[in-house]
Amino acid sequence: MSPTPKRPRRESRRSDPALFAGYKPLSGTFDEYFDPTRAPRSEAHRVIDLLEALGRAEFRSRQQLANATFLQSGITFSVYSDQRGAERIFPFDLIPRLVPGDVWARVRAGLEQRIQALNLFLADVYGPQRILAEGIVPKALVLGAKSYEKKVRGIVPPGGVHVHIAGIDLIRDPEGEFLVLEDNVRTPSGVSYVLENRGVMKKVFPRVFGNARVDPVEEYTTRLREALDAVAPAPDEDASTVVLTPGPFNSAYFEHSFLARRMGVPLVEGGDLFVDGDKVYAKTTLGPQRVDVIYRRIDDGFLDPEAFRPDSALGVPGLMRAYAAGNVALANAVGNGVADDKGIYPFVPEMIRFYLSEEPKLGQVPTYVCARDEDCRYVVDHVGELVIKAVNEAGGYGMLIGPQSKKKQRAEFRAKVLANPRNYIAQPRIELSTCPTWTGRGVAPRRVDLRPYIVSGRKSWVLPGGLTRVALVEGSYVVNSSQGGGSKDTWVLGEEHS
């Protein structure tokens, strides 16, 4: 007999309840792992078996390992409010979100179609304005939008590409249908977490991962580099591509640095660049170096103090002159905000029909445009049932979730909508799908969305999966990292395994 261990084992595998035991999907909501009868979906069988084989104690210790890895690797975001400029890790949940390959193929086609239409829309509104002339999208809505940038009317960006990088937020309705919730075609962030999450998953779940046959995501930075190189304005051997960041204090700095690192291009701040003779140069230790493609992670308003906000210390004076002269490509193009404006969103299906003569392949959430009298009246009468959003806000701010609101908040929003109807849209609350998520004690359903990334140079490429954001707070619908959201790895499963 072997000697008695000094301490009893903390938890024996046998007394350990199965990871998913007692899991109850929410009624009226699509669950990514289980059908309403609590039977595992076909694509989830294998992953459930693999995770349960680990046992709860082991799962918990791997979750801790994952958190330690993020901190050790400095995969963090900066928190503005914190005095020391502390960096936090973006909470990460180990249970992956699964997307069967055939479902993904349809989503991908829908995304490609949507980006194509949004790009044509931008080329049109900053060019001939056909869609406005034909009254498909109200002229006043576009030209009167804060996000419409008059200064770039007539400028055709290199290669005609406006939307080089897009992040389209998708949700899944109770029937499991993917719907577009929001377009992001200015400077969408989060893709670095997709890649880093995947790296951490491989490290903590090598066996699970190896047996699941998941579409790889590492290609992203290569594809991004190709797309950027494809829009370089003129062949100039000595010109280079850079990533432009607002600096280390920006909350997404980690991502800017990550992308520059993985693409093998310099990461620059506004102060590192200057414009001379309508050409852009970087200050280097060997003298000025031509720059002809800038993946900028600075908002339009801060790009060039000569053209936009004169108080901006982040930008490059004269950059817009160089852009207008066609000497530099900016990714994304300037003025894209008008395409992902919440007020324009309701018209995207019409854009698809207008420019592509196709029916939209991806649905979207029905939307009341308060600028229309009829819609406005409906919204004001049904505040308690709707999600009301200010068109100029993002990150889950400036928004009212009617069914979860207090009477006073509803009255406030009613007054706001009446005072400035053009600033608001409203949508029915969609029961976002849920995904099993570790709560610290067990596994419970939490609501998720999905942000796939689309990269476009000569043609478009969709990253398999994307960033799954999860509302970690029980009952919450808000997945934003600034408001208690976390993320998950997203597994697009090869079709033979779905």
Next chain:
Amino acid sequence: MISRVAESCFWLNRHLERVESLARLLDVNFAFQLDVTLPEAERWLPLVVVVGQEADYRSRVPASQVDRAERVQSYLVWDEKNPVSIVSALGWARENARTIRETISLEMWETLNSAWLWLERKSTRNLYDRDRHAFYVSLRDRCFLFHGVAQATMLHEDPFEFMRLGTALERASQTARILDVKHHSVGPGERGVETPAEAAQWLAALRSCSGVEPFYKRPENTLSGAAVARFLLFDPVFPRSVRHNLLRARNFLGLVRPGDGSPVGERSERLLARTLEHVEALDPQAQVGKTLHETLTRTVGELAAICEAIHDEFFDPAPVAEPQSQRQTGQSQTQT
């Protein structure tokens, strides 16, 4: 490479060198002051002088407490308001690294980040309280690890040379300061036969530069002020001698200069050559106990001037597309 990035490379290593040098200095002093009988004021305060923070320290600590051992050590290790404390310098090193992660290797970042996370940990504070020697050794080892990882994982091109340039210039300056302060502690007078207390001071100077064994590898060396000064200033291959670091700095500077007759780096190189000349002309035998302090103060000042020249020439260039000289040539041609 981007000028700002070059500056961060340079400073990353300067800060790290300060961490390593200070950790060693504190560790050596900890053992040294146990061995010798010294007035309170000569035990710890000189370390504040070495790092050039005497004025700041005195302005923030009550006069009755300035000599206290724990007060000095905590000021030099943990005080975030002291810009050259270990916690500040390591924090700056890490912050510089964080802003150039696309330039350094992943392994370098992880080494430095883990050093920083270690320093912030409560258990590390306990280690400091319980076993100070182990704390300093661990800190020093983390700096060594970084240099080794850099050597083994980073591309050996301009960013690497700027980092090594930073190390060389900072190290030259640290060695000059350590020598200066020990020289001051021993005091003036004719040097021939050292008293045991004086010998202990010179030995501590060598230890503070990891130089005891290398010193004795030179058969002509016996423990005297002049010999120690000569070794720390001149030895061409001792990794912490002033001369060795100036020679290395000259080499790295040559590697990062643009070439093709570009004026960038000319001034830095000229200043560096002059300092090297001054150092090589020193006569420790004649100066120890007399004018060595003035000479070393001048050397430290010259090193600072070199760093300023590097800043002006490499890190903060004028925003014009063509070098000034070419432009002027162009203009004069149209005039004639």
